[in-house]
Amino acid sequence: xxxxxxxxxxxxxxxxxxxxxxxxxxxxxxxxxxxxxxxxxxxxxxxxxxxxxxxxxxxxxxxxxxxxxxxxxxxxxxxxxxxxxxxxxxxxxxxxxxxxxxxxxxxxxxxxxxxxxxxxxxxxxxxxxxxxxxxxxxxxxxxxxxxxxxxxxxxxxxxx
Numbered sequence: 115x116x117x118x119x120x121x122x123x124x125x126x127x128x129x130x131x132x133x134x135x136x137x138x139x140x141x142x143x144x145x146x147x148x149x150x151x152x153x154x155x156x157x158x159x160x161x162x163x164x165x166x167x168x169x170x171x172x173x174x175x176x177x178x179x180x181x182x183x184x185x186x187x188x189x190x191x192x193x194x195x196x197x198x199x200x201x202x203x204x205x206x207x208x209x210x211x212x213x214x215x216x217x218x219x220x221x222x223x224x225x226x227x228x229x230x231x232x233x234x235x236x237x238x239x240x241x242x243x244x245x246x247x248x249x250x251x252x253x254x255x256x257x258x259x260x261x262x263x264x265x266x267x268x269x270x271x272x273x274x
Contacts, residue, residue, distance in 0.1 A: 119183050119187040119224075120188055120202040120222060120225075121183070121222075121223055122190050122192075125222070125225055129225065130184065136173055137177060141173065147165075148166045187223070188202075190222070193274070197272045197273055198272075200269065201246075202221050204220070204274065205273050208244075208267045208269060208270060209267065210267060216270065218232060220232060220234070221234060221245070223236060223237075239257055240257075249271060249272060250268070252266060252267065252268045254266050255267065
């Protein structure tokens, strides 16, 4: 499950819009930069040309990555999300047992992850620990990005 690409309808649409922008507007901008840089003469010592070609390579790699996500991504159907346990697409109400805080996250794919907006990836340490858990269950999660701090979370509720 952790290797699958999950997308909300909004996330899928945002990726499509970004892909359209990169393929049309951004590609054209870079093409113009390359054209201008070619006018400077000798390409072997032309830093503007090298920079434009590098930018072109980065954009083409990003286009390929987005196309892959759109092709193989699974769109989360909020009406069909199984809420008997934590799954991608679920909203999960949690209690931090160490700080007595309550909060809610939606489990989404890595593409849309933004913890500051309440969206956590099914591939993150917290997301992985929560997958399959039911209301009332407790998980301990080691947070590698936070000096391997361990947090204890209790699942208070699950809904679509």
